Amino acid sequence: xxxxxxxxxxxxxxxxxxxxxxxPFCKLHTLxxxxxxxxxxxxxxxxxxxxxxxxxxxxxxxxxIVYFLPSLLSQCPFLKEIIFDSYSAIDAPAVSExxxxxxxxxxxxxxxxxxxxxIHLGSMPHLRKLSFSPVPEHHAxxxxxxxxxxxxxxxxxxxxGRRSCYSFMKSVGTLHIHRLCLDILWVRDNSLHSDITWVExxxxxxxxxxxxxxxxxxxSGGFPRSSPLTLDDFKPLFLFSNLTVFDAACGxxxxxxxxxxxAMAWPHLQRLSFNCYPGDQHARTxxxxxxxxxxxxxxxxxxxxxxxxxxxxPTESWPHGPxxxxxxxxxxxxxxxxxxxxxxAPFLLHLFPNLNQININPYDPCAQKWTKVLEHxxxxxxxERH
Numbered sequence: 001x002x003x004x005x006x007x008x009x010x011x012x013x014x015x016x017x018x019x020x021x022x023x024p025f026c027k028l029h030t031l032x033x034x035x036x037x038x039x040x041x042x043x044x045x046x047x048x049x050x051x052x053x054x055x056x057x058x059x060x061x062x063x064x065i066v067y068f069l070p071s072l073l074s075q076c077p078f079l080k081e082i083i084f085d086s087y088s089a090i091d092a093p094a095v096s097e098x099x100x101x102x103x104x105x106x107x108x109x110x111x112x113x114x115x116x117x118x119i120h121l122g123s124m125p126h127l128r129k130l131s132f133s134p135v136p137e138h139h140a141x142x143x144x145x146x147x148x149x150x151x152x153x154x155x156x157x158x159x160x161g162r163r164s165c166y167s168f169m170k171s172v173g174t175l176h177i178h179r180l181c182l183d184i185l186w187v188r189d190n191s192l193h194s195d196i197t198w199v200e201x202x203x204x205x206x207x208x209x210x211x212x213x214x215x216x217x218x219x220s221g222g223f224p225r226s227s228p229l230t231l232d233d234f235k236p237l238f239l240f241s242n243l244t245v246f247d248a249a250c251g252x253x254x255x256x257x258x259x260x261x262x263a264m265a266w267p268h269l270q271r272l273s274f275n276c277y278p279g280d281q282h283a284r285t286x287x288x289x290x291x292x293x294x295x296x297x298x299x300x301x302x303x304x305x306x307x308x309x310x311x312x313x314p315t316e317s318w319p320h321g322p323x324x325x326x327x328x329x330x331x332x333x334x335x336x337x338x339x340x341x342x343x344x345a346p347f348l349l350h351l352f353p354n355l356n357q358i359n360i361n362p363y364d365p366c367a368q369k370w371t372k373v374l375e376h377x378x379x380x381x382x383x384e385r386h
Contacts, residue, residue: 045075052079056086066091069098081107081129092135096120106151108132115142115171122148122172131156134164144171154179154216161185162196169204177209179216198229202236214240220249231258238265244299247273254305256289263296270327272297273304275334283308283336287347294325294351302330309338312347328352332359333370341372348373349380356381 031045032053045052052072056065065084072079082105084095092110096117099105108121109131121127122144128151155177157165162184182205217237229250237243243266254274263269272293283306290307293300331348338344348355358374360367 045072047076047078049076049079051081052076053083053085056084066094066098069095073098073102078104080104083109084111085109086111092117093120100124109156115144118168119144119148122152124151126151128152129154129156131158133158134168142171144173146173148172149175153177154181156181156183158183159185162198162201166196166201166204169201169208172208175209176213178213179218180205180209180214181216181218182221184219184221198233199236202233206236206239209240211239212242215242216245217243218245218247229253231261234258234262238262241265242268244268244270247271247275249275253284254289255284256286256292259285259289260292260296263292267296268299269293269297270299270301272300272302274306275304286311286313287344288313291351294328298325299327300325301327302332303328304332304334307333307336309333309336309344312340312343324350325352326354329354330357330359331355334361335364336366336370338366338369338373341369342376345373345376346380349377 029048030051030053031049032055034055054065079102082099092113093116095110096113097120099108100120100123102124103126105124106126107129108127111133112135113121113132114135118132121130127149130149130152149172152175155175157168157180159165165182165184217240230253238261246262246266246269285305285307287307287309290303290305291313293303328351331352355377358370358377360370360374364370
């Protein structure tokens, strides 16, 4: 349910808040509440609510939200997820002090956390997912208490620049998380971030995240064209041998050597994505790189990668032996140049016999040729079945 009607009067929204204790609201599970429409004082909740998204105005971000939380706690004892959706930072230490007394709460999303607020949330024994951004002043890098975030499995970190993430990783000790998402904006000509390189950040990640635990890694944000990432930058991440999902909002540096090294390091990979903004894709990986994925990553299910398919290598001369990967069913090759669809289709079918879908962007310059690849591939599969 989403409470958002800018035309509603105060009496109407107050009545709506009061009626939420009645049927059919008594079984309400998810609520999105906009405090610019329905002030916090009018909200009346039911015990069944498990997920709450509070879209806060500036007044609510201030003192009002702190006074509101104890009432919310008494009305929603089974609340498991809370999202503070606001463009302004909340009074994080005061809010986190209330949140850590919530027994059932296991997912929190909030802006503007300082070290004190992080330590509060880190003491929550059942917190499994945390999505946050640090205060603009960044972390001082002081060690957190032992056993901070004892149950955390998913961490989403959003910040301007790499230094704050680097400092957080050094402060928190060891995280036994399964999922890590870094959204790091690039700040032009900002000396505060200039001395932290990508390889330094990735070294901190590999040191402070348990290597056998991490399964899912996403990174987006600050990749300036003037200084693209390299294979050496990513090498610290290759220590996460159990990784199954890798999603990076960059890709113009990826070549066959990178793909081979990555495939050998992550044999359990199931989903691979190198996603760039349209026009930023520069295909350096070839079909030989794709063959490395087929050979080393037998659990791979989907690939999103710009590939140069102008040259199709003969599969008979491949030195590694059988290349067949029966798990891949979906391929997405954005801005991938191609000359002859009739030779690319059988090559892909040789690598991925269960492939049945190729996502095609109609605005892609090679969209017509990739449509022919998919059509020919499906014809070949139909012939094989008969």
